[in-house]
Amino acid sequence: MNAHRTVFGGLVMSTIDRLALVVAERHSGRVCVTVSVDAMHFLSPAAEGDTLIYSASVNRAWRTSMEIGARVIAENSYTGETRHIVSAYLTFVALDEHNRAIDVPPVQPESDIEAQRFREAEVRRRLRLDHAKTLHAMREGRT
Numbered sequence: 001m002n003a004h005r006t007v008f009g010g011l012v013m014s015t016i017d018r019l020a021l022v023v024a025e026r027h028s029g030r031v032c033v034t035v036s037v038d039a040m041h042f043l044s045p046a047a048e049g050d051t052l053i054y055s056a057s058v059n060r061a062w063r064t065s066m067e068i069g070a071r072v073i074a075e076n077s078y079t080g081e082t083r084h085i086v087s088a089y090l091t092f093v094a095l096d097e098h099n100r101a102i103d104v105p106p107v108q109p110e111s112d113i114e115a116q117r118f119r120e121a122e123v124r125r126r127l128r129l130d131h132a133k134t135l136h137a138m139r140e141g142r143t
């Protein structure tokens with residue numbers, strides 16, 4: 001807990017990373033590592049006594065990487081009231097026995113919501129890679 005008795009955000013971030021890793025490893029059947037985490041926005045605090053409910057899904061896979069979406073809800077077990085605490089998108093890369101990136105199976109969206117996550121994941125990937133490329137070029141003194 002924080003000094004003002006709300007849940008410490010770092011604990012939630014760590015749990016999201018662990019759960020998303022399980023999703024990535026189940027999808028790929030490989031050891032995976034986190035390569036990127038998009039901005040995480042804490043929308044509402046979780047209080048002492050709340051039950052935190054985590055959900056995560058693989059939104060899309062490319063050649064060796066996968067985007068996992070995670071969402072955390074706080075539930076008051078006595079009233080049933082729920083609040084959306086945080087959402088995050090994490091990218092994992094599957095590794096072979098020599099710790100090199102290795103191909104992963106594609107994702108086949110089935111429901112409407114899966115198809116929406118699949119489409120949006122491509123937009124986020126483009127932004128992530130552009131961002132990384134721009135910063136790299138700046139550091140190399142090319143911009």
Ligand SMILES: CC(C)(COP(=O)(O)OP(=O)(O)OC[C@H]1O[C@@H](n2cnc3c(N)ncnc32)[C@H](O)[C@@H]1OP(=O)(O)O)[C@@H](O)C(=O)NCCC(=O)NCCS
Pocket residue numbers: 033034035036061062063064065066091093099100101128129132
């Ligand atoms: C993950 C890692 C093995 C990738 O190695 P690499 O030589 O950069 O491999 P590549 O350039 O082929 O990139 C592998 C994939 O990562 C993706 N990737 C690289 N940087 C990325 C970024 N900033 N955001 C999103 N995806 C990224 C690439 O697009 C590629 O995906 P694709 O094959 O699906 O197109 C290496 O960067 C690494 O070991 N990072 C540290 C991981 C780690 O320790 N995580 C825990 C942190 S505590």
